[in-house]
Amino acid sequence: MLGRGKLWIGLAVSAATLALFLLTVDLGRMADALAEANYLYLIPGLALYLVSVFFRTVRWQVMLRHMKPISVRRLYPVVVVGYMANNLLPMRLGELVRSYYIGEREGVSKTASLATIMVERVFDALVLLVFILAIAIFVPLGGLVEGFEAQLGIPWPWLVAAVSVPFVALFGLLALLARYPERVRAVLRGILRFLPAGLWNTLWGLVELFIHGLASMRSPRSLAMLLVLSAPIWLFEAGLFFMVGYAFGLHHVFDSSWELAVACLLVTSLANIGSSIPAAPGGIGLFELVARETLVLLPLATVDRAVAGAFAAVVHAVLLLSMIMLGQAFLWREHLSLRTLWRSRGTMGASRPAGAAPLHESDRKTATAVTPTSVGGEGKE
Numbered sequence: 503m504l505g506r507g508k509l510w511i512g513l514a515v516s517a518a519t520l521a522l523f524l525l526t527v528d529l530g531r532m533a534d535a536l537a538e539a540n541y542l543y544l545i546p547g548l549a550l551y552l553v554s555v556f557f558r559t560v561r562w563q564v565m566l567r568h569m570k571p572i573s574v575r576r577l578y579p580v581v582v583v584g585y586m587a588n589n590l591l592p593m594r595l596g597e598l599v600r601s602y603y604i605g606e607r608e609g610v611s612k613t614a615s616l617a618t619i620m621v622e623r624v625f626d627a628l629v630l631l632v633f634i635l636a637i638a639i640f641v642p643l644g645g646l647v648e649g650f651e652a653q654l655g656i657p658w659p660w661l662v663a664a665v666s667v668p669f670v671a672l673f674g675l676l677a678l679l680a681r682y683p684e685r686v687r688a689v690l691r692g693i694l695r696f697l698p699a700g701l702w703n704t705l706w707g708l709v710e711l712f713i714h715g716l717a718s719m720r721s722p723r724s725l726a727m728l729l730v731l732s733a734p735i736w737l738f739e740a741g742l743f744f745m746v747g748y749a750f751g752l753h754h755v756f757d758s759s760w761e762l763a764v765a766c767l768l769v770t771s772l773a774n775i776g777s778s779i780p781a782a783p784g785g786i787g788l789f790e791l792v793a794r795e796t797l798v799l800l801p802l803a804t805v806d807r808a809v810a811g812a813f814a815a816v817v818h819a820v821l822l823l824s825m826i827m828l829g830q831a832f833l834w835r836e837h838l839s840l841r842t843l844w845r846s847r848g849t850m851g852a853s854r855p856a857g858a859a860p861l862h863e864s865d866r867k868t869a870t871a872v873t874p875t876s877v878g879g880e881g882k883e
Contacts, residue, residue: 507715516786523790523794539812540749543748544749551739555582564731566604566618576608581600583603584603587829592783597623599843601613601616611714612706616715617714618715621719625732628673628731633770635765637764643766645799646796646799676847715807736767736771740766742821743767744766747765750812765802773793776791776792790811790814793813793814794811794814798810
């Protein structure tokens, strides 16, 4: 029941923001901008985005190597399928799909791999916040913040806190869990010791697996490596935004290509942080609204809202459709479907390579326990 409530809340948020996006733009002029764009620029833009996914795969490989060394060639399809699932399922349920898929495919703990995916999300947010702070040193963003404050009716300090404090706090919590596992275990033993023995054993097994998944955060050197690997992920994804900007002629609006690049990096950062709120599949609505308004409110150039809306819609379409199509191709190659991967979990063991480590029974219980009945066979990371 709780999962169903979260689903409807997420869909409502996305529907409201999508309606706001459509109601606050001249749809005729936006259609004209879409018709006049030079879509040849999407080819190099898509190539840059696929390189971004490659760096995501390399970073995940580093996070998983204490569990099992897995080649980038084998991990890349899993990452893409995870993104495909997030683009088709609400509430970021693609994270569960990816952790389940890697568990069945490579024989690693699903719970521990889910912990690494959570670490990924935190590092993504931290790097994007660093980009925003770096840009703010050279570009006055007061008008941008005030514009969002006026549109949302929320004081700007609250907006800044909402997009930064949760990620910083979660990073601190995960770092503590990774750095001081024995102290965490001692605290949790005191909290869980009043539970029935069967439930205690199940929860404790999950705690151990989750802490094991955080091993990549246990040293400053590992943290630095993960941060270094996180930067090119978003720089190459911003390259897609940059090429779409060229498709809509924004290089003629800005004084230089460097200013357009800075604007695209800022749009990339704010749109991805904004759309990280669990909502409808792919963050539809939130992404478009935040990306458009960031481009319009930036002080570097005066961008027509209709053109900015078309820009945001095309960028998001490329992000979503590329992963859906490529992920489907990877699944077809293995004679699988997202519906099969989500529903028929018991049959996936056959796809694991010979000699793979046995699956954790606690992980099997976890997969059954956390699967929301409200999504059924719908096809999203």
